[in-house]
Amino acid sequence: MAGLDTTGSNPDVSLLYDINGLAEDSPAWLAKSIAFVGEYGLLLALVLLVVWCWWGQRKRGSLDDAASSVAAVVWAPLAAGIAVLVNVPIRGFVERRRPFKDHDGLELLVDGKTDFSFVSDHATLAMALGAGLFVANRKFGLVGIALALLEGFCRVFMGVHYPTDVVGGFALGTAVALLLSPLAMALLTPVARAVGRTGRGGWLVWAKRGPVPGEVEGEGVAELAPPAPSAPDERDLAA
Numbered sequence: 001m002a003g004l005d006t007t008g009s010n011p012d013v014s015l016l017y018d019i020n021g022l023a024e025d026s027p028a029w030l031a032k033s034i035a036f037v038g039e040y041g042l043l044l045a046l047v048l049l050v051v052w053c054w055w056g057q058r059k060r061g062s063l064d065d066a067a068s069s070v071a072a073v074v075w076a077p078l079a080a081g082i083a084v085l086v087n088v089p090i091r092g093f094v095e096r097r098r099p100f101k102d103h104d105g106l107e108l109l110v111d112g113k114t115d116f117s118f119v120s121d122h123a124t125l126a127m128a129l130g131a132g133l134f135v136a137n138r139k140f141g142l143v144g145i146a147l148a149l150l151e152g153f154c155r156v157f158m159g160v161h162y163p164t165d166v167v168g169g170f171a172l173g174t175a176v177a178l179l180l181s182p183l184a185m186a187l188l189t190p191v192a193r194a195v196g197r198t199g200r201g202g203w204l205v206w207a208k209r210g211p212v213p214g215e216v217e218g219e220g221v222a223e224l225a226p227p228a229p230s231a232p233d234e235r236d237l238a239a
Contacts (some may be wrong), residue, residue, distance in 0.1 A: 038154025076132025123169025131177035
C-alpha cells in the first residue's frame with residue numbers, strides 16, 4: 001500500500017517539524033535524556049506502575065474482590081501484548097516509511113529504526129497499559145494514560161514517528177484494552193480466584209486477612225472471618 005500522506009503540506013508533517021524542532025533547540029543532554037525516556041524510561045515506568053497497582057489490589061478485603069482486582073491488573077500487560085500483535089498486519093498493510101526517510105532537516109535522536117512507522121508500537125504499548133490500568137483502578141489508570149501521552153510526544157520529538165502514528169497507536173491500544181476487557185475479566189477472574197485459594201501461590205492474588213474458605217487448617221476446615229470493610233477506591237470498571 002502506498003501509505004499515508006507524507007507531503008510537507010500535510011498538517012501531520014508540519015506538526016512533526018514543530019515538535020521535532022524542539023530537539024534542535026534543546027541542549028544536547030536534554031535531547032538525549034528525552035530520547036532515552038521515550039525509548040525505554042516511560043515503558044519501564046508503566047511496568048513499575050502495573051506492579052505497584054497489583055501490590056495494592058492484593059490487599060482488598062475478600063478473596064473475590066482481590067481476585068477480580070488482580071485479574072484486571074493482569075489484563076493490562078496482556079492487552080499491551082495483544083495490541084502489538086494486532087499492529088503487525090496493520091504496519092504491513094499501510095507500509096508507511098519512517099519520517100526521517102522522507103523528510104530532510106529532522107533531528108533523529110535514535111538509530112536503528114528500519115521498520116514501518118504506522119502504527120507506533122511504543123504508543124500502542126503505553127496506551128494499552130494505561131487503559132488496562134484504568135480498568136483496574138482509575139487513579140493508577142489516569143497516571144498510566146498521562147505517561148502514555150508523554151510517550152507519544154517523545155516519539156515525535158525523537159523524529160521516529162509522525163503524530164498520526166502516535167494517535168493511531170493510542171486508538172489501537174485503547175480499543176484492545178477496553179473492548180476486550182469484559183471477555184478478559186470473565187476468563188482471568190476465575191483463574192485468579194483459584195490461585196488465591198492455593199497455599200503457596202495465594203499471596204499473588206490476596207494478602208489474606210484470614211484463612212481461605214475450604215483451606216485445611218489443622219484437622220478441620222477453617223471458617224473465614226468476616227472481612228474488614230475496605231476503604232473505597234476508584235476500581236469501578238473491573239467490579
